[in-house]
Amino acid sequence: MHIPRLRMRALGAAAGTAALVATATAALPTGTAVASAAPAVPHTKAVPAVAGHLLAHSEGGPLSIEECRAKWKIACYNPLQYRKAYQLDPLYKAGITGKGRTVVIVDSFGSPTIQHDLDVYSKQFGIPSTQVQVVKWGNVPAFDPKNSDMTGWAGETTLDVEMAHAVAPDAKIVLVETAVAETEGTTGLPEMMDAEKFMIDHGVGDVISQSFGATENTFPGFDKGDFSSIKNLRYAFKAAARKNVTVLASSGDGGATDNTADGKGYYKERVNSWPSSDPLVTSIGGTQLHLNDAGERTAPESVYNDNGAGGGGQSHVFTRPRYQNVVKNVVGDRRGTPDISMAAAVNGGAWIYSSYDPTAVGWDVTGGTSEAAPLFSGIVALADQAAGHRLGNINEALYSLYACHSPATGIVDVNDGTDNSYQGVEGYKAVDGYDMATGVGTIDALRFVKALAREGRH
């Protein structure tokens, strides 16, 4: 059994968020919008993902950092502060806004209020909104705000769309809402991979953002060393590679460990998760920003480790891809994750606005590597625009830039000694150079976007 989990974290939601069961069947690529797969595994009890939101929920509007500290003992950031911290404003001034590029976001169920919510979010911060194109993949059931699986994914959807838009305000957003398998509360990776492949085959999207994952060890056959159940799901990523579509995945919120098959417990040893561990995917880890109200850094970035911890470590399925030869002293002979990191800490989380739950309309502070992946999808959209073409799989370019060890690449090392130890499993420290807490580090977008666009031309 494997469980694609949301990568979203809210204050107080330290345990697994909504746990969703996938099927063990490898779905065939499909050319229709009514893909379905039969659930063939036991179901799991879902944990409400929105429980923690209420602890950092504001009906009136976003609060200042000081107000958040006073009220909830966490820092909270708005998109204008992130833009300042990541040096995005000079790119916008130069016309690099994601215009002409498309971010595809894949979430189960989606959110019925996503357009309205993005409009409210954007208006609050003086950012022009954009039309979200919603694609319903399969028979997506009517939204039920009393269904915690649905509200969990709606929260994820909100975070994904608002973060991607915050970074790439003129990029088109296509939200793919996948259907539920027959049993209420369950859904699967095959549907998501079918939907992605369909989009790729039809030329929709320059970058795909995936804020979900399942521990490698929970896939059928893993214990016997048979990784076919993961490898049979790679068809969308192979299609992406052929069509030069960039694929991202959150590195997870369990630090060096991750959830067991029930979606609540944690492995006692270091594990990794898929699709983050896939060599065809760029794994996005999490940091904690330390900012003032102006969005200026008051300290170097740390590893995200509060209500969750940035996922990272060696894959137990994939060997070291060639592009990671430059960091083989760290990853050994395995694929190591993450590749690069952006904001994910809940203490330093993002304001998001939602109204899908009529009993909790308003503003929430949310984090998790679910935040980092869509933030980075915006960065890729900017780099695609700057390059004038899709960059496709950016991993080779990323590690080539890393190998320069130059600030001119816009790669900013995270090396403050914090780590992603979590749930009693010893993690990895943020040290000089590549590490399995933050990857190559984080970014100065002004430099990074230009460098990536250049490197991607080779």
Ligand SMILES: [Ca+2]
């Ligand atoms: Ca480092």
